[in-house]
Amino acid sequence: MFRRRGRYASIVLILPALAVYGLFILYPLVRGVLLSFTDNTGGPTDAFVGLKQYSALIHDPTALQALRHTVIYAAVVLVVQTGLGLSAAALLSRRPHIRRVVSSMLLLPALISPVMASFIWSYLYRPDGGIDTLLGDVGLGVLRQTWLGDPSIALYAIAAVNIWMFAGYSCVIFLAGYAGIPAELLDAADIDGATRWQRFRKVEWAMLAPSLTVNVTISLIGSLGVFDFPLVLTNGGPVGSTNTLALLIYRDIFNNSDFAMGAATAVLLLVLVVVVSSAASAVLRRRERVL
């Protein structure tokens, strides 16, 4: 089609998308890196200051803490969310009667926004809120916590909301993977006398490699850039124990107009995302290729 009519038509078709994407995503991406070498605070002019922002960044305990929180958060969400999603999918894969209704129920939290989920959970987590009352009612009062007020727990409490929202999403993705496993393969394993665990370990786990890749990628991208949950639930507190990189970038722009610092923090986030996601995809793609 395009060969016959020359390049004119294909350029006309690609151009709008490339222009919007280039101007509003790629250009800021490049300009952000340049911005991080300046002292821009939103004024009309700025000066080149070399690595000053970066040296401030690595000497700033808040930023290093936020980096650590972001990594811990992403790791916890990745492992627990994917683990729960996989377990649910494994249980549901051979229960056609309830698969649809249960997976729809599990998917429900993924439809509300993080803001709305945070509204609900901020009440449940309150000192006299839903969870503590429930624990008291069933005689487990000793387990009561100030969930969002304790610096050693708050980050995990927020991760739990994230996991609650998206575990069902993870389950549905794994179920799509299960639907792609040929029934003969599972039957063959059964006929060979494989136990439930052996069948999962040797057949299903291997065949689910592509859906695992999708799950890991989605969960990493989402949780490394996490913002809504800590903003609404704790606003980074108590004593900075739930600050994430995204939250710091937002504050740099919104509260301090320190665009250069925001850009330097953003470069740190970009490096983190690129390193983590290429490491993950190298491992996962190799698994898929073995298949």
Add this chain to the structure above:
Amino acid sequence: MTDTDLTSTVTRPAAPPPPAVAVRPRRRRGVVVDCLLVLVALAFITPFLFTLVASFRTSGDIARNPLGLPHHLTIANYRTSIDQIRYGSSVLNTLLLTLASCVAVSIIGAAASYPLGRLTSHLSSMVYRLFVIGLTIPIFVIIAPLYLLMRDLHLLDSRIGLVIIYTALNLPVSVFFYTSFVRQIPVQLEEAAALDGCGPLRTFFSIVFPLLRPITGTLLTFVSLQVWNNLVVPLVFLQDASKSTVMANAYSFADPHTLQPTQLFPAALLGALPLFLLFLVFQRQVVEGMTQGAVK
């Protein structure tokens, strides 16, 4: 079924076939596990059910017994909440933004994906890869320079500015979906159109774009979810609350730390309501839209 069939079934001794005896305990166990799983799933969505019930209770009633059943129901909470988070105008704004972004993302994205899916040149695969990079970049990576850019273009605090940002943010997923779909469409249709003297642009609009309908549905559910639920974009790029979205106004006007649950819960449910309706109507497309990547 004829009479004879019926009598023969009735008169036949009700001896169960032998395998049934062996199967039955296992099947019964299956039913028990099924019920357990449904119960676990119910426990999982309990926070919703609790929120739903509590949103109709009075604040004194909740304070006395947070987990109890309501004594009498009231919709007064909802009235307060609707005013507080400026629900009416927020919903309208969010709907408009979502619609405009969906139209732009699907048309521009599909137009670019058609040649990208057909051409095999080095350049076109490079452009495609450039788009796909965008799938992994969190908005926070570009938000500082994007803010300066929008300011310089006088697109701050503007609805059009927001539509542009949402379109740009969702173009990668759009190009990713459409390109893989275009590659599955047989070329013969387009060749026939070309023989009839139809140029590439007309071929795209009158033949290819309509063929992309199934994937467009999937894409649009995905994009609507993104746009509707997004918080940071309106928060950073809009100042005027009367232009702002449901999520941004809910965040700005309902502080979860000081509000009574009677004010908080209606806000949470009202914010989610339009998407729940969408989910009920388009249940299949939503599930597909959210899992599309898994089969690719």
